[in-house]
Amino acid sequence: MIYPIVKFGDPVLEKVAAPVTKFDDELKKLVEDMFESMYAARGVGLAAPQIGISKHLAVIDITFKEDPDARLVLANPKIIHTEGKQTGSEGCLSIPEFREEVTRANKVTIRAQDINGKWYEKTGEELLARAFLHETDHLNGKLYISHISALKRDLMKRKIRKLAKAGQW
Numbered sequence: 001m002i003y004p005i006v007k008f009g010d011p012v013l014e015k016v017a018a019p020v021t022k023f024d025d026e027l028k029k030l031v032e033d034m035f036e037s038m039y040a041a042r043g044v045g046l047a048a049p050q051i052g053i054s055k056h057l058a059v060i061d062i063t064f065k066e067d068p069d070a071r072l073v074l075a076n077p078k079i080i081h082t083e084g085k086q087t088g089s090e091g092c093l094s095i096p097e098f099r100e101e102v103t104r105a106n107k108v109t110i111r112a113q114d115i116n117g118k119w120y121e122k123t124g125e126e127l128l129a130r131a132f133l134h135e136t137d138h139l140n141g142k143l144y145i146s147h148i149s150a151l152k153r154d155l156m157k158r159k160i161r162k163l164a165k166a167g168q169w
């Protein structure tokens, strides 16, 4: 099932999500739907709050379907190590049509549970490191625009309010 993506302005995007506690068939179905919804929206990462489900759960595939082994399920992820810096253009499915330069760590290690509840650690660099940070932020109610200047953020919010008024958001 393809879920519609929740857009900026919906409070679900700005609250801390609840932990995943049950690793059952329902969760497996949800994860499948999240991958499907992410691909349909042409994204490489999706957090559960972005489909209106406030759970500490995200999916990532930075290869966009090319490598099945690149499909990652992050339940209850924690950032346990960061290193270096990268600056690059970042966007979010919940803030469509906007992109901004964001500086993030270049190498990031997460500790998370997989679809069966098994804990694992994984280190990513560059785009994967950025995805780990971006998606983990989502689960803590944080959007990438919290990492840009207040001036740019206000400008973006003003444009979004305009779009919303015109019924285009």
Ligand code: NI
Residues within 6 Å of the ligand: 091, 092, 093, 094, 134, 138
């Ligand atoms: Ni996002």
